[in-house]
Amino acid sequence: MSHDTDPTPVVDSPNGEAGVFPPGQPSGTATDQDAAQASGSAGGESRIQELESALEEMREKWMRAEAEMQNLRTRTKREIEDARQYATQKFARDVVEAAENLKRALASLPHVTEGEDRLIAQMREGIESTERSFIGILERHGITAADPAGTPFDANHHQAMAEQHSDEHPHGTVIQAWTPAWTLHGRLLKPAMVVVSKGSPSPDKAGS
Template sequence: MSETNDTPTPADRPEVAPDAPAPQTEAERLAALESEVTELRDKWLRAEAEMQNLRSRARREAEEARLYAVQKFARDVVETAENLRRGLDSLPKAEEGEPELLAKLRNGFEGVERGFVAVLERHGIQKQDPEGKPFDPEHHQAMAEQPAPEGVEPGTVIQAWTPAWTLNGRLLKPAMVVVAGKG
C-alpha cells in the first residue's frame, strides 16, 4: 500500500487469475476434502491389494522353484531307473534249478530297483504304469496302434514300453505305449 493513502492501488492488489475458482464456503471446502480422502483411500486400498497379489505371486513362484528346480536332474535319474529295469528284463526268467548265482544276482538287482524307486518317490518322483488304462495324451505317447484284443475297449493302453514319470504331479517323461485301435 502507498504511504499516504490507505486504499490499495491496482499495483498493490494481488493478481487474481481470471479462471481461478471463487472463494469456497466452508461446506464446499469440507466436501472437497472428503472427496480427496475418499480418492486417496481408494488408491491406498488398490495399492495394498496389488502388494498382496505381488506377495502371493512371489510366494507361489518360490514354491514352484523349490518343487521343480531339480526337474532336469530328475529326468536324467528317471532314465537311469528305466535302464535298470531294461537290464532286469534282459535277464533270463527265474527257473527251477537255475544256478544259485543267477538267482542271487536277479534278486539283488530287483532289490536295488525297489530301493531306487522308493528313493525317487520320497523326493516326489512317481512312476505310473499305464497298462489297462485309457490313453491320455497328456501322459502317454502312442508309439503304435494294434487291433483291440477280445474284451478290451478301443483307446485303451494294451502295452507300455516305458512308464510315465511325474515330479510333484508335473509330467517329467510320458509313457511310451501301444494303444488298442478299432478292430
C-alpha cells in the same frame, strides 16, 4: 423522585437525521446476519465434502496398492517355489533313465524256475532290492511313476509307439506300457511309451 431508565441508543439515520433502535434489536439487519451465517455454513459443508471425497480417493488408492502388493508377493512366492521344485528337471530325467535301465535289467533275466542257478537268483534279488530302494528315493523327492495300462490314451502324458487290434480293449485304450509316465511334483517329466488299441479288427481282416 427520579427513576433511572436504560438509555436508548441513538443512531444516525440514512437521511442524516438521528434515530433510535428499538430496545433489544442490535445494530445491522437480521437479514444480513442470516445470509452471512448461511454462507458460512454452506462453505463449511462444501469443504467437508471435499475432504471426505479426497479421503475416499486416498483409501481406494491404498486398497488397490495393497491388493497389487499382495498379488506380487503371491506370484513371487509361487515363482520361487516353482524354481526350487523344478530346477532339477534335467537331472531328474537322467535319474529316471537309470531307474528304467534297472527295470530292463530285471526284465532281461530268465524267468524264475525251481532249479535256477543260484547266481542268477542272487543277481535278481540284488537288482530288485536296488530298484525298490532307488524308486523310494525318487518318490521322496517328488518323482513318481504311473503305469497307464488300461486307461484311455492321453496325448499329454502318453507317447504311442504302436497300435494293435484288441477284442478286449475299446479303441484308444492303452494296452501295454513299455515305460511308465514320470512326473516331478505333479508336472510331467517323461511321457509313457505305450501300445494303443485300435479296437476289434474288421470281419474281413479277422477271417483272412
